[in-house]
Amino acid sequence: MHAYAVALYALSLGCAVFASFQTMAIMRLVQAPRLKLFWCSVTGVSIAVEALHAVFTVKIAFTPSTPDLAFSATILLGAGGIFASLTRCMRASILDVQQVATLKRLAYHDPLTEIGNRRAFDASMAEGETSERPATVILFDVDHFKSFNDGYGHDVGDLVLKHLARLISATAPGYSVYRIGGEEFAIVAPIRLEEAAMLANLCRASIELVPLMHMEEPIHITASAGVAQFRPGETVSSVMRRADQALYAAKRAGRNRVIEAA
Known part of the structure; x- marks a missing residue:
């Protein structure tokens, strides 16, 4: 007992x-x-x-x-x-x-493309600003996106955005992909500028080579990209400004290309 x-x-x-x-x-x-x-x-x-x-x-x-x-x-x-x-x-x-x-x-979720939204992107950028590891942002913008809405309708425009989200996510596994507004997408990666530029080019090539099939008709899409790496002590607004400038430079240079920020 x-x-x-x-x-x-x-x-x-x-x-x-x-x-x-x-x-x-x-x-x-x-x-x-x-x-x-x-x-x-x-x-x-x-x-x-x-x-x-x-x-x-x-x-x-x-x-x-x-x-x-x-x-x-x-x-x-x-x-x-x-x-x-x-x-x-x-x-x-x-x-x-x-x-x-x-x-x-x-x-933190974009309901249309089922990837991260702007809020999630901002949180990731804030982490990159304070991280001791390299952090680089890649901005993608669909070339002539308005023509898809005007020529096929907004439903197809939505399909284009979903198509890009899937392609970028599949080409950049292991990295978080965000839709940050309209037809603009982004990746925030803990890698250096040169590696990020290579990754951006892989995504750009994937977008160009894999058309969206709609009503048994291929819809060819291209995208431009700007890449910028956080400098020591640089703020989010500053690195975003440089990435935007690189993206606009890619647009002015003929689109369907990747340009690294100065």
């Missing part, structure tokens, strides 16, 4: 430790203030239960007498009530976490 009591309390202590880790994980995920306060309280209670169980486990292990079974049953029934309350709040917490994840995805 003595060994049974020690095992019972040791098992209860292990469950309390596990519950504490679980509640702390949930506490970090939930955003609703009331749920966060609830899980903070549960974490505090779990830590207190751990301390009590640790004391009882040590006491039982070194005490020849066996604790009263009624007392043990009371503790188990109390633990059952606590876990019943936890399960009632668990569903609300999971729904809250899912809702936050969905909202975050929508906030």
